[in-house]
Amino acid sequence: MALWNSFVALIAQVLDSLAHGLNGSYGMAVIALALMVRLVLLPWTLRAAEHAWRQRQAMTALKPKLEQLAQRHADDPMAHAAAMRTLYREHGLGVGMGGGLLTAMVQAPLGLGVYAAIRQGLAGAGAFLWIPKLARPDLWLAALVAALSYAAILLNPAMSAQAKTLLQWLPVVISFFVVWHLAAGLGLYWAASSGVNLLQSVLLRRRIRTTA
Template sequence: MWAMFVDGIAALLNQLAAWMDGSYGLAVIALALAVRLALLPMTLHAAEQGWLRQRKLAALKPQLERLRERHAKDPAAHAVAMQSLYREHGIASGLGSGVLTALVQAPMSAGIYAAIHQGVASVGSFLWIPKLARPDLWLALLVAVLSMVAMLFNPMLPEQARTLLHWLPVAISFFMVWHVAAGLGLYWLGSGSVTVLQNLLLRQHVRRLPA
């Protein structure tokens, strides 16, 4: 079943490349954009729910601190009191729609990555990239810059929280793209551009909400 799924995506990529004058790189970017835009309503909703949860937790911080002090010697009672406070303010204890979104995206992304990895061995160049089967430093830098832009537009990351640890995903994206086939990096580039769009939409939406 998995092999059929990957082969189907590989065939789709080949067909897209045929429609785009034989450009496999352009086909990869087009597929990335199509998949992420199709999932955008789901991922945007999950991001909005995460932002609302973060906002509620920030408002409850003094009460949570008092509960922690009150039940310092009884972790079980502290957990019960904390869950009761969450229920009172409509805060889900789990990750909610974020988990569902991840469950949908994970197999899709894995299948697409496998199909691209399978296909780049037989294709050549794209723009400045001489070989899509090999890593490309400039592509890795471009993906890192895009990740940084997405981070800057993310309303879930307040200014005071922008520490070195929060910028770690930017460094990780650079090193990962630098060590994989450029064809996979192009998919990451297309997907990352939709992440920027998602964060812009989320930023505009939360600004319209009452303080």
């Protein structure tokens, strides 16, 4: 607990230093911190997203063989499972699957620490852009986050067309309602992170086009 409090205090100090260097703007400090954190992690998150895309492409190519295995071992589920594992291993599927999980494990405590530090500093935060008080929720900020989330999903080539159709509205709606009930200072961090997610989708599309 003491280690966690020290971690949050360090982030809060970074936020105060950023705000001081940005003419006392706590809102700009939150955005700057979010961009710093997400851009540092971008090489890892981009690599994980590219890996997910390549895994999906490989799975699509293996679909006829998977169907053949299902027919061949229709009466023996254990043999079917073993044959699938062998097929996946032969084509390199499953190798490095923990990359995305590792990235999430790094982002989760960092994000929680940043949120805790922002929450501590909101008491003295005032207005920013159209937002009258960063300690209170803002409807237009929630709409901005939802729009950025939607754009990132639309441009993400690592998601299948079916997944986009079925799931693209769920994270958008969740983002809108969560940010709508968060203090705007926390919503600013979410908005800046969503902007980096959009950048990641654009970079992933470009990388796939150049390597295809």
